[in-house]
Amino acid sequence: MIELLQKLFHDAFYKVLFGAGSVIVVGAWAWYRARSAWKRREYLDRLNFSLNSFDGKKLRIRTLLEESLESIMLNRIAVGMVRKAAYQARIEDPVLHFEKDDAWFILNGVLNTLSERFSSGILKQDILRNAKGESSTTIPSARYVFCLTCEKNAQVRTQKIRVMVIRKDLLQSLPQEMPQLEREVHATRWETLQKMAAAHRQTPHDFLEVELSV
Secondary structure (H helix, E strand, O other): OHHHHHHHHHHHHHHHHHHHHHHHHHHHHHHHHHHHHHHHOEEEEEEEEEEEEEEOOEEEEEEEEEEEHHHHHOOHHHHHHHHHHHHHOEOOEOEOOOOHHHHHHHHHHHHHHHHHHOHHHHHHHHHHHHHHOOOOOOOOEEEEEEEEEOOOOOOOOOEEEEEEEEEHHHHOOOOOOOOEEOOHHHHHHHHHHHHHHHHHHHOHHHOEEEEEEO
16 A cells, blocks of 8 residues: 555656656747847747838838737648748848748738728728719728738848738839938838839739728
8 A cells, every 4th residue: 555655656746747847848948939039139920010102202111010920820830831931031032932822821811910900991981982872982092912021131120020011003113223211221121122023023922912991
C-alpha cells in the first residue's frame, strides 16, 4: 500500500513538474520572440490599412485603420500564409504574393473589413436611389484596388504588413516622375506604388477591387 502511494506521488510530482516546466519554456520563448520583434521594430501580427492618394502633385499617405492579423483572417492557415509571404518579401519586391487558388480567400477577409468599415456610404446610396428613383445619387464613391505588402527598406521605421489601398485609376496611371512628398521617408512608398503597378499587371490575382463610399 505504501509503495503504491509512493508511486502515485512520484507520478503526480513529475507530471506537475513537467507541466510547470513546459509553461516556463513556452512563456520564455514567447517573451524572447516579442523582445526580438521589438528590437527589429517588426510587427507582423498587425494589418495596417494605408490609403495612398495624390493632392495635386503631392503624395498623401493616411492610415484608415489597423487590426490584428488574426481578427481579419479568422483561420490559422491563412495567417501562416500571410506571415510566410511577409518574411519572403524583399526590398525590390514588397508585394506579398500567393498561389492563385489561395489569393482570393486570403484577400477576401481584408475586403470584408474594408467593406464593413465603409458600409454606411453604400447604404446611403441604396436608400437615396430608391427614394429618388434614380440610377445615380449624390453620395460619392470610387473603385479602389488593394494588395498586401511588407516594406523592408531601411527608411521604414516599423515593419508591418500593410494593406495598400489606392484608387484603381491612379494605380494604372501613376506619374512618370516622383511626386512631392510630405516627408522624405515617403520616397519608399513611392517606390512601393511603382512596384505595385507592375505587380498589378503581372500578377493581378494578388489584388482585389472594392467600391468604397462615404
